[in-house]
Amino acid sequence: MNTFRNLHPVTLLLYFSFVTVFSVFNFNPVYLCFSLLGAALYFASVKGVFVMLKSMAGYFIMLLAVAALNPLFSHNGATALFFINDNRVTLEAFCFGAALGLAIASALCWFSCIGEVFDSEKLLYLFGRASPKLAAVISLSLRLVPGIFKSFKEIHSAQSSFSSNQGRVRRFLSSFSAVITQSLENSIITADSMNARGFALKKRTRFSRFRFTAYDAGFSAFFVLLGTFICVGWFSFEFYPVISIGRLNALNIMSVVLFAVMSLTPFAYEVKEGVKWKISLSKI
Template identity: 40%
Template sequence: MNRNDIAFARFHPTVLFFYFFCLILFTVFTQNPVLLLSALCGGILFCAVTNTAKKNLAAAKLYVPMFLLVSMTNPIFSHSGATPLFFMNDNPVTLEALLCGVDLAVQVCAVMLICGAFSRVMESDKLLALFGKLSPRLATVLSMALRFIPLLKRKWGEICEAQRALGYFREESFFDRIASYARVFSALVTWALESSVDTAASMSARGYELAGKKHFSLFRFTRGDGIMLALTTALSAVTLFGILLGKADFDFYPRISEINTDIFAIITYAAFGTLALLPFIFEVKEALKWKYLRSKI
């Protein structure tokens, strides 16, 4: 699936940034298994609906071993907890440490998945539109660097081919390869530096150094963005309130505490769960709408 096909990515950059900021913040700050599991579910479901099957398989190959590694190694390094399961090298392996490891693994995987979703939804143009308001010069440097990268890659290929045709390119041993590539790199540097000064001269000639410039941005804040922003704010406020009231407190040491199930705690879980699942819900909603509209033709 193409990046542009992610329906959630069509929101305004500010809205998206705020959404992911809140979600990551809560996920990093809580230890509560209910909240962490809902964050993980949100991450997995969004990944599943927006990625191809092949990419999903590759992601699973990365995340499953990481999950096992983090959860299984925690009891080896942490010996707190009141319920020893067995002893290894005279150190107790406790039930609490094991479950805490699973909890941490859920957290680590959830944050990684949400960061992955953030990277896919916030393409560089959106990030630059955000940065551009804060710091136009830095945004200029970043967007120029992003533009130079494909240019350098293309030029690199051209120089490599020229060197091969001239017979200067040796690939027999590791050091030959390094030396050959270093020579190509050197030629590339000369070309890039010279052309960068050309670019700078051209920018000056077009008045880049004059005052009163504005940052160009294609993104417009629509009513849908407003609704999404309001929804995110409301859900985050409820979650924050619940966390600050201690409704989502959870401790593993010395003994595992019970999951809070009073009415306020359930409201907190529901609010955060909805927040975490928002991109997935939106994605499914848009897909269904598309199917429905197509069926009418």
């Protein structure tokens, strides 16, 4: 089954940098609601509804906490609700806190989607050409981490069984020390082997299974167009001194609608492909 994550990494990078920038650095609740909705639906389609609801519950508690705490730090705003120690607790600060919580929640939700979509292979493909040595370092350490953890467990279980009089922390430290020695020595062997196979040569190519098709180009163009029109029609939402929105015109409404389209694109894509898959199954 074809899914949103099977689009070309460049297209995905374009899409996710748009939505995260619009969600992290923006406190307009109208945009943020659509952003959170799109992220949550996509996350649910990737990880299942239950996991999504569980993380949403966490985000909701955090949102309430941020909204409740913000007036304690920020005394801007014209509408005072009550006073604590001569400090005004304002409605505007409370609403801003809620918007901030919404921004944090949607950012976190998009970042968990990114974690699902961008595996290290895509990341190395994207940045490996700009910096091949660094890409080599990153892919090496990604491969080494599980190995180090595994050899630590082996060493630790051996050490634990013959020296039970050591303290817990001490035992961890001495096992870790053994792991450091082992990995450093292995690194020299790895490096010599890499050099023998021509690591230091100038012209090195790398294998990747990604191809930029017309389909990906179409999607990229679509995202760039959406992003441009969203920015052109951006409508401002001011919290301080009083909550106010600029006068709405057609451009502003278009911007919000396009933003909703943009946030919901991954979910719609999954639904479309899911339906296609179901239909193709029943024909067999």
